[in-house]
Amino acid sequence: MTAITAELDTKTKRTPVKGMMDNVMEQFNSAAEQVNLHPNIRKILSITNNEIIVHFPVKMDNGDVEIFTGYRVQHNNALGPYKGGLRYHPTVDIDAARALAMWMTWKTSLAGLPYGGGKGGIQLDPSKYSQNELERITRRFTFALADNIGPEHDIPAPDVNTNSQTMAWIADTYMSTRPPAERTANQHVVTGKPDGSGGLEGRDRATGYGVFLNIKFWAERKNESLYGKKFIVQGFGNVGYWAAYFLEKEGAKLVAVQDAFGSIQNADGIKVDDLFNYTKVNNGSIVDFPESVVLNKEEFFGTECDICIPAALGNQITVENAHTIKAKLIAEGANGPTNVEGEKLLLERGVTILPDILCNSGGVVGSYFEWLQNRNGELWQLDEVMAKLDKKMKESFNKVYEYSEKEGMDLRTAAYCIAIKRIEKAYIQRGIFP
Structure with missing residues (x-):
């Protein structure tokens, strides 16, 4: 997931795919320009x-x-x-x-x-x-x-x-x-x-639940129901499973899944818990799940659906496959699953992207709760944890969505602007050690 060093293909004229570090720096620099970040603080945050x-x-x-x-x-x-x-x-x-x-x-x-x-x-x-x-x-x-x-x-x-x-x-x-x-x-x-x-009770599901909540909050803003919505998940580990689990509870339908071993599809729907239980007896793999057909790896992102959840590794959605995506919403369960060029193409097509630093932040919020619990010698119950997580995630979503609407920018840039401005404020108030 570092910069991929593929040589220039003279036949297709493809340039090397940018790596994760290239992506994060482009995203940071774009947001830094938007908020007119102080040059000295920009130097600090760049390294x-x-x-x-x-x-x-x-x-x-x-x-x-x-x-x-x-x-x-x-x-x-x-x-x-x-x-x-x-x-x-x-x-x-x-x-x-x-x-x-x-x-x-x-x-x-x-x-x-x-x-x-x-x-x-x-x-x-x-x-x-x-x-x-x-x-x-x-x-x-x-x-x-x-x-x-x-x-x-x-x-x-x-x-x-x-x-x-x-x-x-x-x-x-x-x-x-x-x-x-x-x-x-x-x-x-x-x-x-x-x-x-x-x-912490519920820490196992916190990231996936956060992904689900962001999708739910987005749908509410659009006055849409999740019932009947078709979604696909790349990566059926902890994040992918729990996101799918909670979406299914809302009436959404899982129609395709991809993991490190292969890709499967069922247009009529894949039962989330049935697939999860199958992976437990199949060495963690979704391959050969009975109620599915094999899907070509390169065709996965082009599956007919409403919502796409990349919850595996970085740099999965690129300019090479972004044009095939039929989903109107991408909820980033993984870190950096969409590279800069792929994102530009998707935004031009009107696809909404719930950015990783917002969408999958349920995990670190849950971690914060656990850290507090240990520090204070407390024990929190599951319903208390989930309620706190719901509240915290909604606050973050609303901040980003409203900033995006106000400034006329995509959700990722809005999220970066908010995050960077908070750090800048800390440096301005404290100063730089001489």
């Missing part, structure tokens, strides 16, 4: 504060030692501790971590949270390792990060191919490195933990 790369050895089940590379990029902490996920994926590198960390800065600022932005992970394919190996890798990575994370400094969370179990290992390892009297006070070094280990 990261810290970039940590660690190489560490781990003994495998067969006795061999493998060397892994881990990353943690801390973009900005003007508003509070760095906050952002850790992903385990072959595409993880320093450029991807930079882009994702910057997106987290805008996301936490837009949501009105007392956080900055950070991101990282390990460059690996977790499917190639046993559960015991993944535990040792995670614990060794946590130890290697040492004092670069902490509950008031940098707070990781789950991301692609990491989950509550991963966070439990990190929390336990981190707390083990603290003096005995401080260990329980450091439980909130990570969020997204299991319920029994300081986790």
Whole structure:
């Protein structure tokens, strides 16, 4: 997900596809121009504060030692501790971590949270390792990060191919490195933990629920019902599943799904829980789901539908496939799924895009609730969490939608403008350390 280095194809005259870092910088610079961002603050926000790369050895089940590379990029902490996920994926590198960390800065600022932005992970394919190996890798990575994370400094969370179990290992390892009297006070070094280990009820569904809420709020603004609306989901992990689950509850119909293994379709509708239960016994894959037909990978985004939810990886919707999209609404469940050129084409066609820093921010809002719960020694019930999440997400949506309408700009630019202006205000009020 860093800049793709494909060579120029002389036959089709295609230029190399821009990477995530290119996209986030174009988006930032466009919004900075819109709000006339102070040049000095623009310089600060254009770079990261810290970039940590660690190489560490781990003994495998067969006795061999493998060397892994881990990353943690801390973009900005003007508003509070760095906050952002850790992903385990072959595409993880320093450029991807930079882009994702910057997106987290805008996301936490837009949501009105007392956080900055950070991101990282390990460059690996977790499917190639046993559960015991993944535990040792995670614990060794946590130890290697040492004092670069902490509950008031940098707070990781789950991301692609990491989950509550991963966070439990990190929390336990981190707390083990603290003096005995401080260990329980450091439980909130990570969020997204299991319920029994300081986790928040409902954190598992927070991101997907937030995606659903943004779609619902948009439909309400348009005086439209979600009942009968057809939608497609790319990525049927935690985010994609919960977004689909709540949309189905509103009467919407899932008609196509794509994951890392393949694509399936059923114009009459795919039952969300039936597909979810199938993946649990099919190694996490949607392939060969009985009540579906195979869909060509390249044809997925062109499926006839009303709503498209890219909830997998970045740079999935580009100028190469944007023209095939039939949906009138794209709700970005993933970070950076639409690149700049693809977005321009979609906006020209009148397609509405609910931007990632707004649409999938339910996860970091849920993380904030968990962090507060741990900090204050409280236990929140599921209905309380969902009500708080609903309120927070609606506040953010309304701010962005109304700013967009007032200024005559797309929702992404509006979201960036609001986020950047909040950070700028903090710098102006505090000044720059000499």
